[in-house]
Amino acid sequence: MLALVILTVATALVFNFTNGFHDTANAMATTIATEALPPRIAVGLAATLNLLGAFLSVAVAATIASGIVDQTKITVPVVFSGLVGAIVWNVITWYKGIPSSSSHALVGGVVGSVLIAEGSAGVLWSGLGSKVLAPAVVAPLVCGVAALLATRVAYRFTRSQSAESTTTGFRLSQILSSSLVALAHGTNDAQKTMGVIVLTLVAGDQLAPGSGVPNWVKISCAVAVALGTYSGGWRVIRTLGTKVTTVEPAQGFSSETASATTILASTFFGFSLSTTQVVSGGVVGTGLARADGVVHWSVVRRMLVAWLLTLPAAALIGAIADRTVAAFPSDTSGVVFVAVVTCCVLASIFLLARRTNVTADNVLEEIAPTPDEPPIPVPVAG
């Protein structure tokens, strides 16, 4: 059992790493796009704030899977399979450069493995609706409207100021707002993995039910998410920073401010949101606000399709992993086999990604998007 627990905890940390590099874009895509910070400095700052954020509070860790799946049905192989579903989907969407939700991938993976292992009684469908689906619909819309409003205010108040002052001022302000998003990401997302590891330790009889989060779990999760963030998900950064719309410093600040406020206000009132979806909504909203701005709807459509697919796709991969583990005579051998296969799949995707490598050096090179339809000019702004 101990070997099984160790493998699952390691898999959880790998998930946390992928969560970090997938979500670097949330805080820093627009900051990098507007050149408020050089790419490496931006991801370094995001990594540091994610590390700090992971220690700010452990409230999220206590609630991650509760309310979505029946806790009594959770076993170590079920958690492992859920993590495999989340990791594989995260890496696929990273390869495609699509900003999709790591949190939804995690929930999808766990729901899929519970569903196949325990049947539909193991899933709390109303919890899935209230904790995942409803916020997924509302949060990007709220953030989008707020970003639109903030952008118009920013442009209106500074229209008679010099371009130099406006650019410098909003770039500095943007560092502040994107830092807050990075801090919030560390607090929310590192803790989700802490919750998963605690769940594993309890299910594997290594921790008494109701125990707090051990310090080694806090530290390892904080380090994993920070390392992932520092490695920089450049493909997603490119999409969010340059392909959805062309972002100016005032827009970057407005978008990040709206995102940070939506995430923090929701967290304060007890709702766990997908940072990715909120930030994406903010970027679209700020693109709509500028008189000469364009939003590339073909890119937005790809994002929406990925969001719709995240839960079922991660659930399907989680379910396949669970059945594969169950086909082996012992859980440990099944988990080792699935872990090896998963490593091979991930290595293949990373090798494929090297053909069109996106790094800190070329992340902004393709500023002009290549939509499959002409961009739609957007009216507006005073």
Add this chain to the structure above:
Amino acid sequence: MTTLALSTYVPADDLARIIVTVLIVALVAPSAASLAIVGFDRRRTGDAQTGNAFIVLGTGTLMLLVSLGIYALINH
């Protein structure tokens, strides 16, 4: 209809509070940043006193918002 269906999953009161908070900050934060930018321009054109006052007010408001954000993060 949508609101009714949504309220099954997200309490309407909390949702209203979140929306109001987000919209207020969406107005206040860019106004504060803009005020600081105007302040810098004023200082550059010779009106140092007004410029400094705008900068202090603008950056002070932004810092207050950041502090509230961190408070929300720690005390949720």
